[in-house]
Amino acid sequence: MNVRRAVLAVMCLLVSVGSAFAQPRVDPLNMYERVIAIVPMVGNGTAAEPYRPAYAPLAADLDATGLKGVMGFAAVVSDDRNFALIELVARDRAVFAKILADTAIQTFLKGRDKRSDAEAAFLNLKKNFSIGHFGVIVP
DSSP states (O other), rough: OOOHHHHHHHHHHHHHHHHHTOOOOOGGGGEEEEEEEEEEEEEOSSSSSOOOOOOOOOOGGTTTTTTTTTEEEEEOOOTSSSSSEEEEEEEGGGGGGGHHHHHTSSEEOOOOOOOOHHHHHHTSSSSTOOGGGOOOOOO
């Protein structure tokens, strides 16, 4: 009788462990903290001050470990080249405090706003834009 209980306990344990490994992976576009913003283009186009979207980090500012803040970003420039839609990715939402506090730009925070709202706002600046082809995947 004790053998039967031991076998039953082992079987239950194996079934539980097996189901834990069967969990689906998180979509990479939903990992980490993310903010989407419509920002102006800044810079004069020189090496010292490149023409780029405001708040977009330079390559030297990015850190794969996220210790410096932004882990990655994506950007699409508007048709008139005066604005850009950017997505910034970080491990901690506190990294976005400055951009979220800027009332001169439109920001969309994952978990608070819909991606479709960002797409609708940016469609006024770029024809035929689809947010389905936009985003950054950080390993």
